């Protein structure tokens with residue numbers, strides 16, 4: 001940590017323009033030049049910024065910095081997937097994953113150190129929650145991956161898509177996630193279209209309404225069950241925001257989006273949520289709405305009691321959905337040989353939650369019922 005220097009990474013364009021004007025008496029276009037250097041060219045050092053005046057560079061050096069997290073480890077999967085563990089401070093680490101595919105490259109980023117949502121099938125949940133990432137720590141993941149990857153492509157655009165599907169619940173860190181997304185969308189930032197930035201949520205309903213208004217990116221929702229009884233067990237936040245409330249928020253979100261659809265994620269758990277009648281119940285919920293279903297084979301991790309549904313059961317589940325008018329596809333597992341697949345990101349987390357969300361919600365419901 002560089003004391004007293006302001007970190008320029010992740011500053012929204014207007015704030016940077018203001019800073020440049022007020023602190024350095026420079027014109028707004030200087031802020032735009034700075035952004036190009038920081039994001040497109042991946043510069044971390046003011047001395048290379050050759051189109052800025054020597055004097056301005058010296059001023060920046062004194063008072064500002066471009067500070068990114070350190071890479072602790074990097075792993076490469078046989079399938080080309082890469083995973084970085086990044087240091088957040090002395091004891092904490094988070095993970096970022098790059099998934100190359102023909103014609104696109106997806107960066108899967110984290111929004112929190114750990115996660116407090118307590119989903120029973122997710123390895124991040126087992127680590128507990130420590131803290132929210134700052135805007136700079138969220139944007140820093142993209143900055144680092146862009147630096148590592150840009151020379152692998154002639155146009156420098158190795159990252160074509162960004163998904164908030166790493167560690168953490170992005171809508172629980174709304175305050176920092178939204179400004180980070182603005183940098184992803186800014187043409188002087190990473191210049192991605194709204195459909196190429198996807199926020200995945202376990203279902204924080206009030207924040208879905210807010211997001212619809214403020215930063216309408218692509219939305220993915222972790223559904224995982226067709227009824228409240230089962231979803232209460234798998235995704236505890238369902239006890240606060242049950243399925244009908246969640247779906248109402250989703251259809252509202254899409255209203256604002258014209259012609260796009262919500263991706264519902266559904267992890268396939270053997271003998272838990274993979275029966276044919278559950279596929280039919282799911283189809284009844286989603287049919288006629290702008291929804292796509294993404295079936296995710298469960299990825300195992302140490303200590304889990306779940307197993308993945310067999311391939312044949314996943315195919316049958318998918319076919320039932322498709323026959324009942326709901327588009328369903330199966331997500332191909334990537335990077336599982338380096339524990340980089342969905343739900344396998346564990347990072348390094350010191351749990352600071354006092355009680356698990358599941359237990360907390362059960363207790364508050366019991367109190368409410370006793371009244």
Ligand code: SAH
Nearest residue numbers: 122165169200201202222265298299342343
């Ligand atoms: N907090 C966000 C992002 C989580 S990770 C959310 O809940 O959507 C992205 C997806 O991976 C989620 O749908 C999550 O439920 C799923 N997932 C979690 N653990 C998994 C596992 N072990 N195997 C497969 N998918 C998993």
